[in-house]
Amino acid sequence: MGITVGELVTRKSYHHDLLFRVAEIRKEIAVLHGEEMRLEADAPIEDLIPAEGRDIEMRQEKEKEKEEYSFRLFRQDYQLMKEKRNYNATDGYLQDAQFFQLPAKVLHLDGDQTYLRKCISLYQRIGLQVHGIHLNEKEMPNEIASLVERIQPDIIVITGHDAYSKNKGMKNDLRAYRHSKYFAETVREARRMNPNLDQLVIFAGACQSHFESLIRAGANFASSPSRVNIHALDPVYIAAKIAYTPFMESVGVWDVLRNTLTGEKGMGGVETRGILRTGIPYLEEKEEE
Known part of the structure; x- marks a missing residue:
């Protein structure tokens, strides 16, 4: 068979x-x-x-261990950020004040339906509001403007599948990449809607993507500087780090990359402000009498 x-x-x-x-x-x-x-x-x-069944199980178990390790690192990082935020928001007087936070809104475009489901599950586990859209990579440039206008996201993730083929050209030749051209066009269209790198944060790319063209197009973070494969969930950790960092703070590139499963060979970017805004006082909604 x-x-x-x-x-x-x-x-x-x-x-x-x-x-x-x-x-x-x-x-x-x-x-x-x-x-x-x-x-x-x-x-x-x-x-x-x-x-074979046993081989699949062993590979999946190994991947699950990697994913759980990365998630634990993120949780530790998130806890430290949360404690720092709480202290700064109330000038250290935690017992006397309650505050609220305006969460970031993420638009995640994915060329793979299976990966999209995995990513949405992780966004939910991390506590982020996400609009997940499955689109073929070639369709993304045509759809991004209307999606940005409708959803008004703070963070956009543009990802799916990609690959570099040395038979098609040198590593600096965009034509040698399967989908990098479409990712770059999508970033440019999104940047046309909002050119400010701190008001709209963009991650773009997949495995072996043409990193330089994605950054030049306007992405804050992209793959893949060393043309290596990136993990399906890496874009989520980048979005989460930006989403949970206060907007008064800049995020160093290494701080963003250290909780990803791929690291600096697969990811890179530029220094970017966080998105999270904290407000005081926190008012509980009361039912009208």
């Missing part, structure tokens, strides 16, 4: 390094989507081996 769409496979020529899901089959070539990494690749059918 041959390879089928939706099946989990590994590649013999890459020593079974990553787990892929077969997205499409064109004659004898399979289009593959990374199961954990935001990578899209083509491979001959003959190069693929169906992943």
